[in-house]
Amino acid sequence: MFPYRDDNPTILTPFVTVALIAANLAVWVVFQGMGSDQRLAQTVCELGLIPGDLMHRLPIGFSFAVGSGATCVVGGGSSWYTIVTSMFLHGGWLHVLGNMWFLWLFGNNIEDVMGHARFLIFYLACGVAAAAAQIVIDPASAVPMVGASGAISGVMGAYVVLYPRVRVHTIMWLILIFRLTVPAWVMLGYWFLLQVLGAGVNTVGGVAVWAHIGGFVAGALLIMLFRNPALQERRERLLAARAWEARPI
Numbered sequence: 001m002f003p004y005r006d007d008n009p010t011i012l013t014p015f016v017t018v019a020l021i022a023a024n025l026a027v028w029v030v031f032q033g034m035g036s037d038q039r040l041a042q043t044v045c046e047l048g049l050i051p052g053d054l055m056h057r058l059p060i061g062f063s064f065a066v067g068s069g070a071t072c073v074v075g076g077g078s079s080w081y082t083i084v085t086s087m088f089l090h091g092g093w094l095h096v097l098g099n100m101w102f103l104w105l106f107g108n109n110i111e112d113v114m115g116h117a118r119f120l121i122f123y124l125a126c127g128v129a130a131a132a133a134q135i136v137i138d139p140a141s142a143v144p145m146v147g148a149s150g151a152i153s154g155v156m157g158a159y160v161v162l163y164p165r166v167r168v169h170t171i172m173w174l175i176l177i178f179r180l181t182v183p184a185w186v187m188l189g190y191w192f193l194l195q196v197l198g199a200g201v202n203t204v205g206g207v208a209v210w211a212h213i214g215g216f217v218a219g220a221l222l223i224m225l226f227r228n229p230a231l232q233e234r235r236e237r238l239l240a241a242r243a244w245e246a247r248p249i
Contacts (some may be wrong), residue, residue, distance in 0.1 A: 001180070001190055003105055007167040009242070011235045014108035016116045020123065021100045024148055027088045028096045035092055041070030048144035049086035049131055053078040064142050072144070083119035087127040089146035099148045106159045107152070110223075113162060113232040122226040125216045126154020133214020144210075150211040153195075154219030160188040161223050192216055 033039030039106035044066055052058040053074045060075035111119040132143075132149025164185040172180050195216070198209040 001170045001171050001184075001187055003102075003168050003170045003187055005169045006105060006109075006184070007127065007169075008109050008163055009239060010108050010112045011238050012112050012115070012231075014111045016120045016123075017104060017107040017111050020107070020148075021103055024088055024090070024096060024100060024103075028090055033167075037070055040091070041066040041072060043089055044091070044146055045072035045074065047082055047085040048089055048146045048242030049082045050074055050078055050144050051135045051139055051141040053084065053142075054080070055135065055139045058142055060074045062139075062142065066144070074142070083128055083131045084124065084142075086131070086146050087124075087148050087151055090148070091146055095147060099152055103148065103152050103155065106155050109163060110155050110158050112235055113227045115228050115231055117226060118226050121153065122219075122222060123151050125222060126157075126218045127151030129218035130154065130208075132212040133217075134208045134211040137210040144239070145208050145211060150208070150215040153212045153215030154222070156188050156191070157216035157219030157221075158223035158226075159219075160185055161220050162227070 004234065028034060031039070032043050035132050050058070053062075056077045058075045061073060062075040063071050063073045088207060090099065107119075107123075110122070114122060126149070131145065134145060134150075164183060166184045167181050168184050168187045169179065169181050170187055172178055190202045192213070195209045195212045198207070199213060
């Protein structure tokens with residue numbers, strides 16, 4: 001079930017959402033060389049979050065393969081800032097483009113009720129919570145964590161709390177491809193269920209599912225703290241006025 005649009009207009013221009021998308025794409029193109037083996041391996045080793053290294057669980061000189069023939073040597077403890085830098089790294093084109101699509105689709109409506117500064121802090125806080133969840137589950141892991149999906153999971157958790165009944169248009173494929181429109185709680189609940197079912201192991205195909213779960217729960221819990229009631233009331237009032245003006249006569 002892949003969402004391609006929602007019936008949820010915005011009031012504010014989502015400057016921070018756009019800036020985060022631009023930052024992630026810039027990092028992918030400029031710093032990660034659009035996935036070239038050497039640049040990808042270097043950024044993942046130096047700026048990705050490796051729980052076992054951060055928690056001093058890996059011996060100095062510990063090595064593992066990254067990408068096609070590249071080797072990452074770690075150990076001795078990585079820096080705390082990898083918790084943040086890892087949020088802006090990705091492992092492939094589908095990884096970065098998929099994450100940015102979900103950020104655009106759901107982030108603009110969350111920024112709409114928080115304002116720009118609050119949304120940025122909320123986004124980063126959800127990313128930190130996602131990383132913490134994965135570290136707690138497997139503190140000795142040598143698998144690098146990269147990607148914005150933990151923070152975006154927080155945005156999705158906030159969305160399902162604020163807009164559970166908003167219609168989300170999705171594409172589904174089994175044998176045939178077809179379109180389906182469902183309430184946000186169905187689409188996001190289905191996504192969350194997949195993460196829970198995949199959490200029987202620490203990573204599934206390299207996906208840090210516990211980071212997704214932790215980020216989603218953090219976003220659902222933090223939304224009431226970070227939302228701006230005045231902005232939310234203004235949004236509801238303006239959208240109601242738009243609906244009134246657009247009514248058939």
